[in-house]
Amino acid sequence: MEPVVHFSEAVAVHGRFPVLTGASLTVNPCEIVLLRGPNGAGKTSLLRACAGLLPVVQGIANVLGVDLTQDRKAVRARVGLLSHANGLYDDLTVTENVRFWGQTAGASDAEVKAALAELGLSGRLATVKVVKLSAGQRRRTALATVLARRPELWLLDEPHAGLDGDGRDLIDDVLRRAAAAGATILFASHELDRAEPLATRVVRIDAGRVVQPTC
């Protein structure tokens, strides 16, 4: 089976500054892979490179069969990225945000409602403006926008940030269900006690290189 992500000695740059300095990584379909490493190790850069947001200038970088060194934009519509920022509009309600981002990927109203329900956002919170939400509620809304788009590859940067215990359990359930349904998940986290049990594989990254691909 063809890997979803295949990087070999990949060098990615931000402007002229190399942020990945020869990263090698393979992620197979339906895996939940945890990226761990110290601050500035290149976890976020690896996720952004996989999303086609950072140019890969050397090495091999294939995501979902797309050669990122040739056409990184071609992969974008097929991945869902949850970065440090939530990508939400403060003055739209939870439903309006999830509907808008869902519609950018052609999601139906039913899919939007399902995403809201799955993240526990279909009740009173649905009509609340995002500006009035707590950090954890914002994170859940952001994940709902990813879920509504039904991406093939989920790229999540600290998905548990700002969440309480129940919220973290909810996110873990959503991610496990997505993987069971055929999605592949690559996520970065510092909260290892929470993240390692969720992951099917852990990969350590440092100084822009994958230093310990472990099982």
Next chain:
Amino acid sequence: MLRTARLIAAKDLRLELNSRVTAFQVLPFAVLLVVLFAFAFDADAKVLIPAAPGLFWIAVLLSLFLAVGRMFMTETADGALDALRLSSLDPAGIFLGKAVALLLELLLLEVVLLAGVLVLYDVSVPASGVVLLVTTAFATSVGLVATGTLYGVLSAGTTVRETLLPLLIGPVVAPLLIGASRAFEAALGTRRGLDGSVVVKVSEGWPWAGLLTVFALVYVAAGLLAFGALLEDA
């Protein structure tokens, strides 16, 4: 492209409806400018009437800076610009949608502002000038929002957006402001001789309106072509 434009315009208009920033902040600012101009000229009709078209368009331009800054602030505040880049939306459609939403807001602002100018500056609109007035306002507004949207995304990724925007937009829209002021002058009959008779007739405004339409089309075409590359770099 049109589907994307509809989606983006609907989202931007929904943002405005929910926040009312244009209605409660930009519009009052524009009206305040018109009032302050009147104070500055000591409410002297001899000065205010000939200056009315230029003052109107300066007030519109300053309001545009605020509206464009606000529009792209909503995209950058929580990283939505990254999500827009990641979406499969056509960049030309994003440009068109944003420009249309901004155009509707600007036209609404101009209606209120024009009413303020008519009342405060003692200017009237002759029946023969109405079509020229509307055509000029529409063509100029299209050019302004196209330029504003294009330079808005260019400055979106910077930390000095608010101060950079006027520097970028001002020189580019100078021809629009000159043409719009001349066409409004003809439509409103604000340039008068010593005997009070109208010096510039309505018919003399149409060449300016034609020029404005050409400028607007050029700015829109430039926006459709360049927005994608600028969004990528923002």
